[in-house]
Structure formats: structure tokens, C-alpha cells
Amino acid sequence: MENSESKNKELEIEIKLKDNVDAYLDKRVLAIKGPKGELKRDISDKNIFMKIDGKLITMKAKFNKKNKKVIKSYAAHIKNMIKGSLEEHEYLLKICSGHFPMNVSVSKDSLIVKNFLGEKVPRVLKLKPGAAVKVENDKLIVRSPSKEIAGQVSADIEQLTRRTRYDLRVFQDGIWIISKDGEELK
Numbered sequence: 001m002e003n004s005e006s007k008n009k010e011l012e013i014e015i016k017l018k019d020n021v022d023a024y025l026d027k028r029v030l031a032i033k034g035p036k037g038e039l040k041r042d043i044s045d046k047n048i049f050m051k052i053d054g055k056l057i058t059m060k061a062k063f064n065k066k067n068k069k070v071i072k073s074y075a076a077h078i079k080n081m082i083k084g085s086l087e088e089h090e091y092l093l094k095i096c097s098g099h100f101p102m103n104v105s106v107s108k109d110s111l112i113v114k115n116f117l118g119e120k121v122p123r124v125l126k127l128k129p130g131a132a133v134k135v136e137n138d139k140l141i142v143r144s145p146s147k148e149i150a151g152q153v154s155a156d157i158e159q160l161t162r163r164t165r166y167d168l169r170v171f172q173d174g175i176w177i178i179s180k181d182g183e184e185l186k
Helices: 065-086 147-160
Strands: 010-016 023-028 029-034 037-042 048-053 057-064 087-098 103-107 111-113 121-127 132-136 140-143 174-180
Touching: 010 065, 023 048, 029 065, 037 057, 037 065, 048 065, 057 065, 065 087, 065 147, 087 147, 103 132, 121 147, 140 147, 147 174
Parallel strands: none
Antiparallel strands: 010 057, 023 029, 029 037, 048 057, 087 140, 087 174, 103 111, 111 121, 132 140
16 A cells, blocks of 8 residues: 555656757647757657756656656656757668678668679668768768667668578678667677
């Protein structure tokens, strides 16, 4: 049984904004604007109360396990939005080709992979809006203010050169993520 004291407890999280970042709330949509762009996120959970007071975002909810998980998830998303509006999230991918030299190019809103494993037909990926992809030697750099978009575009590129039913330890051709937002993968 719960105590009457625990029923009255409230969970509160405060997030401070950096100098160059502004935030505003339009109904249930939080928008964060910085030098690298503007990001919006729908805060649709009705159990969470949010307000912006100058450079401070405050989120409140009645204390229970579910609300604690949800409010901390929103806090992490907001911190990623603040970071993305100041400096873009960057994913680094490596182009690995063994016998057949792979040719990767970016044109407008699509990524084209030619001669993957000697294939005659090029593989084409339509890129999501909001992400910038750049080819440098044997590396691909994906940048975006939104961490979700940068990660999804990187995963789409990796899946474009995926070969099913082959042992990845032997057949290592493809484009692989080697760094997620500055953190090296092992």
C-alpha cells in the first residue's frame, strides 16, 4: 500500500538553455532555435506539465514509475535538441570494398553507390530532408541538427549495402558506421 505522502510527491526536472539558444512552447510543441537550426518536438503526454521561464525549461509530473521514465526521456531529447541547435550531430561511415572498387556519390537528395560487388545497376538511396551527406575519400560524413535524422540516414546508408545470408566476418564489403556523434564504435 502506498502512503498518502507518496501520492502527493511531484517529479520536477529543470533544463538550462545555453546563451545562443531560445525555446518556445506552442500548445504541446516545444521548439528550440539556435545558430545551426530550429528543432521541434511534440510533447503529447498529458501527464507532463511543461513551462519555459527565460533560459529555463521546467517539466513537472506526478511521481510514479511511468511518468519518471517519460519525463527523463523527454529531458534527454531536449538536451539532444539543444546540442543539435548549437553544433550539428555528426555520424562517420567508412566505405569498405575489397575486390571491386565501389564508387559513392551524392547528388541533390540522393546517394548513389556504383559497382558494389561488381553490380551493373547502381544502388540509390533517397536522403531524408534535414541531413547533409558529404563524401571524403573512403569516408561518408552525415550531419544534421536532429540526432534522430542523422542516425536514421546513417542506418539507411548502412542498410543500402547490406548482404543477407553472408557471413559478415568474411564478406566485409559495404558502408559501415564507425563513429556516432563523436563516439567511436568498437
